[in-house]
Amino acid sequence: MPKENPIVVFKDVEKVYRGGNVAIEHINLTINKGDFVCFIGRSGSGKTTAMRMINRMLEPSGGTILYNGNDIHKTDAVKLRRRIGYVIQNIGLMPHMTIYENITLVPKLLKWPDEKRRKKAQELIKLVELPQDFLDRYPSELSGGQQQRVGVIRALAADQDLILMDEPFGALDPITRESLQELVKHLQEKLGKTVVFVTHDMDEALNLATQIVVMDSGHIIQNATPSEILQHPANDFVEDLIGEDRLMQARADVTTVSQIMLKNPVSITPGRSLTEAIRLMRKRRVDTLLVTDDDNYLKGYIDIETLNTRYRHATSVSDILNTKIFYVVDDTLLRDTVDRILKRGLKYVPVVDHAGKLRGIVTRAAIVDMVYDTIWGDSDDEGDSDSENSDRGNLSQSDLASSTKEV
Numbered sequence: 482m483p484k485e486n487p488i489v490v491f492k493d494v495e496k497v498y499r500g501g502n503v504a505i506e507h508i509n510l511t512i513n514k515g516d517f518v519c520f521i522g523r524s525g526s527g528k529t530t531a532m533r534m535i536n537r538m539l540e541p542s543g544g545t546i547l548y549n550g551n552d553i554h555k556t557d558a559v560k561l562r563r564r565i566g567y568v569i570q571n572i573g574l575m576p577h578m579t580i581y582e583n584i585t586l587v588p589k590l591l592k593w594p595d596e597k598r599r600k601k602a603q604e605l606i607k608l609v610e611l612p613q614d615f616l617d618r619y620p621s622e623l624s625g626g627q628q629q630r631v632g633v634i635r636a637l638a639a640d641q642d643l644i645l646m647d648e649p650f651g652a653l654d655p656i657t658r659e660s661l662q663e664l665v666k667h668l669q670e671k672l673g674k675t676v677v678f679v680t681h682d683m684d685e686a687l688n689l690a691t692q693i694v695v696m697d698s699g700h701i702i703q704n705a706t707p708s709e710i711l712q713h714p715a716n717d718f719v720e721d722l723i724g725e726d727r728l729m730q731a732r733a734d735v736t737t738v739s740q741i742m743l744k745n746p747v748s749i750t751p752g753r754s755l756t757e758a759i760r761l762m763r764k765r766r767v768d769t770l771l772v773t774d775d776d777n778y779l780k781g782y783i784d785i786e787t788l789n790t791r792y793r794h795a796t797s798v799s800d801i802l803n804t805k806i807f808y809v810v811d812d813t814l815l816r817d818t819v820d821r822i823l824k825r826g827l828k829y830v831p832v833v834d835h836a837g838k839l840r841g842i843v844t845r846a847a848i849v850d851m852v853y854d855t856i857w858g859d860s861d862d863e864g865d866s867d868s869e870n871s872d873r874g875n876l877s878q879s880d881l882a883s884s885t886k887e888v
């Protein structure tokens with residue numbers, strides 16, 4: 482959980498609009514200093530309402546909001562707003578004002594002396610790597626992208642600790658949007674600001690937030706870090722908001738091979754006879770066996786075809802041992818193996834520890850369980866997944882032929 486250093490606290494806050502429209506129902510929320518908090522939810526879920534109560538643009542119908550420990554209702558609203566920046570949708574610049582005048586708009590309202598304003602503008606324009614003489618130009622003399630960057634620094638100009646942003650990039654194309662997200666994030670971290678940011682775009686929230694507050698119908702459904710949200714979505718609603726592709730991606734990003742492998746794969750030692758090997762294959766209904774030495778180091782595999790052709794001339798497992806085998810190490814992220822396993826058509830892959838000892842196997846079935854619907858969908862039409870309910874599927878030599886490693 483986040484460190485406790487609250488700048489804003491919602492206590493049992495409620496907002497009912499005139500006419501009885503309940504926009505916020507008893508929310509409790511702590512926003513810590515230095516955090517980048519994203520309110521996310523569908524249109525009408527109460528994001529804007531919740532945000533606007535922080536600087537008293539709207540008054541709650543019930544409950545209390547604390548700013549730096551003080552009840553904002555007992556704070557002068559104008560003073561409060563001076564300490565809290567607010568950026569509305571589309572950070573447009575005033576066309577009739579110079580860049581300098583645009584940047585220092587709020588500091589001027591706050592009656593900063595000229596010199597302090599000038600210094601701040603110079604400092605900020607440097608932060609976004611624009612030349613100082615741009616300060617004297619008008620917005621129309623700058624490119625669209627440059628104007629957007631000025632819009633972002635304007636939001637930071639008044640040295641306020643807390644900045645509220647209500648879908649500021651909502652109307653921008655994806656590329657401009659991404660570059661501005663990067664800029665905002667960079668400046669927020671560098672300047673140590675606290676940002677509360679409203680969005681309905683999960684990509685944006687995941688990009689920016691240190692804390693994501695998921696809202697639905699005036700309730701907070703989940704309040705957690707982006708990785709917690711991805712790994713443990715609170716319910717179907719949150720899962721839906723995240724989207725299946727991203728969930729799958731997130732799982733593969735953090736799941737290691739050892740977490741989904743089957744333990745105790747069927748294996749045999751090189752000294753055993755081929756008769757014993759056949760008996761074991763029949764009993765476990767597999768057409769290959771992994772071969773390990775007495776200390777459980779993976780040595781290779783044997784398969785039924787080789788066994789069949791060489792049976793008369795060979796006696797022990799070691800005589801027909803195939804040492805070219807594809808395997809994975811147990812702490813490999815699934816993300817890095819899924820593709821290889823699926824695309825090569827491997828039915829299973831042995832899993833070893835860093836020393837090379839056999840620890841388990843990952844079956845195609847286990848992977849298919851995870852990705853079938855999201856990645857492969859209908860294209861995986863081999864229709865053989867039922868055979869893999871046993872410990873392992875059938876592994877043929879051709880499965881292993883391409884890309885193997887000597888053990």
Ligand SMILES: Nc1ncnc2c1ncn2[C@@H]1O[C@H](COP(=O)(O)OP(=O)(O)O)[C@@H](O)[C@H]1O
Pocket residue numbers: 498499502503504522523524525526527528529530531
């Ligand atoms: N001024 C208002 N008067 C009455 N109802 C409002 C007003 N503003 C917003 N609402 C209602 O409150 C709910 C939350 O709105 P809002 O906070 O704007 O949601 P969001 O920002 O998540 O889209 C919605 O049902 C909306 O229709």
Ligand SMILES: [Mg+2]
Pocket residue numbers: 528529530679
């Ligand atoms: Mg809104």
